[in-house]
Ligand SMILES: NC(=O)C1=CN([C@@H]2O[C@H](COP(=O)(O)OP(=O)(O)OC[C@H]3O[C@@H](n4cnc5c(N)ncnc54)[C@H](OP(=O)(O)O)[C@@H]3O)[C@@H](O)[C@H]2O)C=CC1
């Protein structure tokens with residue numbers, strides 16, 4: 001338990017894998033924790049120490065006050081974690097707004113870019129909750145690992161460095177180490193785009209293109225992250241950190257990643273309907289559009305978007321990537 005946390009109350013929006021894991025992390029850090037989810041049975045399960053749908057086989061501490069009543073979940077909270085999928089954020093914040101006092105920080109824990117508008121999630125918060133400071137929590141962290149209490153490091157970014165440090169202190173506990181950052185854009189872009197590259201890496205593995213191709217895909221994907229990051233004003237060193245390179249290392253190499261697993265199924269030619277959440281799917285499409293609008297060369301992101309909408313086959317995508325004009329490696 002950290003010293004500052006004893007009197008604080010954290011509200012978690014979302015009772016999926018990551019919402020449940022972060023609620024547990026907050027509980028372990030000594031906070032009082034409420035959680036809002038849509039499903040009453042899921043709330044009852046979380047309250048008794050399990051989430052069989054999203055975290056099967058993991059038994060955890062009781063003490064999370066899980067409820068379908070959003071007002072009750074938010075009542076008395078001095079920090080709110082938004083942990084529903086990126087594409088639902090705007091609607092969820094619209095429901096949250098009447099219950100959210102000014103000044104309470106809203107910590108974004110989803111990883112994605114809004115499909116319809118191209119908005120980064122922090123700008124949606126600024127639009128809907130202009131009186132609430134925004135922070136972003138991201139990094140290489142599988143929900144099941146955090147729920148099990150395995151050692152994990154993440155980064156918490158806020159424009160005001162003192163808020164970032166306060167939140168990092170608040171959520172750090174034994175086996176969850178939170179670093180602070182003031183580069184909100186860098187941290188959110190790293191988290192959003194790693195999902196697109198995880199689909200690419202999974203597709204390479206699923207199509208049995210070899211470990212060399214997988215390494216090339218990840219490395220050149222990282223170049224695209226740096227290019228898009230530069231266009232959006234992210235700092236290069238942020239992208240070298242936990243929420244860029246760190247999360248790419250995790251998500252581009254493990255079948256535990258739903259985005260990687262989605263790509264692997266795509267590479268094997270399997271049906272894709274009904275799979276678990278893969279945030280990289282909507283994000284690929286909008287990231288390809290944003291790259292084009294900013295004149296950023298992003299052939300892997302474009303290839304993933306084209307693969308996902310059926311415009312190209314894997315063979316065609318690979319051929320297009322392998323026959324691009326030759327260039328110096330360090331051209332950004
Ligand atoms: N799982 C992980 O390891 C990690 C996930 N993340 C990120 O966290 C975010 C959430 O992921 P995760 O928890 O794993 O996802 P899950 O699929 O496990 O859970 C999603 C949760 O969001 C709820 N939800 C879905 N759509 C809506 C909506 N329109 N309105 C309100 N609630 C909704 C679901 O409710 P219901 O059950 O009722 O559908 C469920 O409680 C994603 O952006 C993901 O990238 C980040 C780091 C790690």
Ligand SMILES: O=C(CO)COP(=O)(O)O
Nearest residue numbers: 139140141142257258259
């Ligand atoms: O973001 C994650 C790990 O850092 C979880 O990845 P997936 O959403 O691909 O499972």
